[in-house]
Amino acid sequence: MTLDDLRVFVAVCRAGSLSAVARDLGCTQSAVSQHVRRLERETGTALVERQPRGVVPTQAGRILEAAAAEGISGLDLAVRQLRDLVDGHSGYVRVATGATTVRHFMSDAVVTFRRRHPRVSLEFRTVSSGRGSFDALADGTLDLAWITLGPPVRGIEQRAVAELPWVLAVPADDPLAERASAAAGDLTDIRLIRLPPNSASAAHLEAACAESGVRFTYDTSVADWDTALLLAELGVGRAVVPALPGLPVPAGGRLRLIPLPGLRPLPVGWAVRRWDALSPPARAFADIVENARARAA
Template sequence: MTLDDLKVFVMVCEARNLSAVAREMNCSQSAVSQHVRRLEKEVGLTLMERQSRGVAPTEAGRILQRAASDGLTALGEGLRALEELRTGQGGGVVIATGATTIRNFLGAAIKEFCRDYPEVGLEFHTERSSHRCLEALRTGAVDLAWVTITAEAAGTQGVEQRPVISLEWVLAVRAEDPLAGETALAAEDLARTRLIRPPTGTSSGRQVEDYLGAHGLPPRATTTRATDWDTALLLAEMGLGHALIPAVPGLVGQCADNVRLIPVGGIPSLDVGWAARQWSALSPAARQFADTVVRHVAGD
C-alpha cells in the first residue's frame, strides 16, 4: 500500500468515475484501476463496485475512504508545518472566493491581518460559484473557501462548513421608481418588477429560483440575470431593472444616493461562511485569518 495508491483511491471515491480520474492525472484508466486493485489485494476486500454509471465504494471502501481522506489531509498540513519550521517562514494562506467576496466581505479583515502578520502571505483564487470554491478546497488547491452554506454542501465528504452571517434579501430600486415608497415587499410584489436575478447555476440563484417558482411568479415579469451582485446593483442604479440581492454589508454601503433598498420577505436568508477540509488540521495562520474575517463580518 503506497501513498499514491491511497491518493488515487480517494479521488476515485469522490469522482465515482475511473476515466475522469485518469484524465485529471493524465494517465490511462488501467493505471488508475491498478492502484485500486493493489489496495483490494492488500486488505483482502472489494473496495469498489461497478454501477450503471461509473463506480462507487463498497462499505469497506467507504471505511478506507474516510480514513485515507483524514490521513492525507493531516499529512499535508503536517508537511506544510514542517516546511514552515525548516524555513523559519510564516507560510501562507490560500483562499477560494467568489467574484465579489473580497470587496463585500473580506476587505477590512485582510487589511488588519496583513498589518498584524506581515510575514504571512495571502493568495486568493477567484471562482465563479461556491461549488467551484468547494471543488478547489476538496482537491487541496486552497486552505479555506468562503462560500454559500447549503445542506447539499454540508453532505460533501471531506468538507467542514462554518456559517458566519445570515443575509436577508432586498430589492434595489431607483428613488423615483413607484416601488421606492414601499417599506417591504413579498414574492407577489416582484411581478411588478423588471427583475434582475442572481446568476443561474449559483447557490443564491437556485435559492431565488426555487422560491419564485414555488410562488408562481407571473411570466409578464421581465427578468435579467447578472453575473454577480455588484453588477446587479449597478444595473439597478442605471435604471435598467430592479435588482434582487442579499443585504451584504459591503454591497449595501456601495449604494448610490438615488437607490433605495427594500426588504423582500419570505425568501429564505442566504447563509455564508467558511469551509475547510478539516478545521483541526488548519495551520495557525489559516485559523487566525478565518477568525479575523468572522470578527469583522459577524460584528457588522
C-alpha cells in the same frame, strides 16, 4: 499499498473516471489503473466497478475510500502543522470564494493580512457549489470556505460572520425608486433578475419569500450579485440581492436600493473542517476578515 495508491484511488472514486484522473495528474490511464489494481490485489477484493461511462466504487471500495480520505486529510493537516512549527510565518491559505465576496467582504482584510504575513501564499479558488466546498475542506485541499450558512454538515464546522438584509435594486427612474422600504408582497407581480437557482443564497431567498407567502417570477438569470446590481442599474430589470458591505442604502447614481425588512436576512460566514486544526495563517486570515466586518457593522 502506498500513499500515492490511496490518493489516486480516492481521486478515481470522486471523479468516476480513470481518464479524468489521468489528465489531472498528467499521467496515462494505464498508470492510474495500476494504482487501483495494486490496491485490489492487496485487499483481495474488487474496489471499483467498470461501467460503459466510467467507474463507480464497490461496497468495499466505498469503505476504503472513506478511510483513505480521512487518513490523507489527517496526514496533510499534520504536514502543514509541522511546517508551521518550523516557520510560523510561511505556508499558504486556500480559500473558496468568488470575486464578489472578495470585493465586498475581504478587500481590507486581504491588504491587512498581506502586510502582516508577507510570506504566506494566499490562494482564492472558485468552487461551483457548497457541496464542492465541503468536499474540498474534508479532503484537505481547502482551508476555509466563505458560504451561505445552512443546516449542519457532518465533518464540517460553520461560523456565522454576518447577516445580510435583503434589498430591491432598481434604476433611479423606476416607479419604486423613491420608496423608503417595501414589503415582499409588493413584489408579487414584478419580474426579477434571478440569482443562480442552485446557489445557497437563492435557496435561502426562496425560503424567506415562502415564509411571507410570496413567489417571485424571473426573466433574466445571472451568476453573481454584482452582475444583478449592474443589470438593475442599466435598467434591464429589478433584482433582490443582499445588502452587501460597501453599498449604501439608498445607493447613489443610477441605482436605488430599497430595503425589504420583512424578509429573513441571509446568514454568511466561514466553513472549515475543524477550527482547532486550522494552520496559524488560516486562522489569522479568518479572524482578520471577521474583525474587519465587525468594525464595518
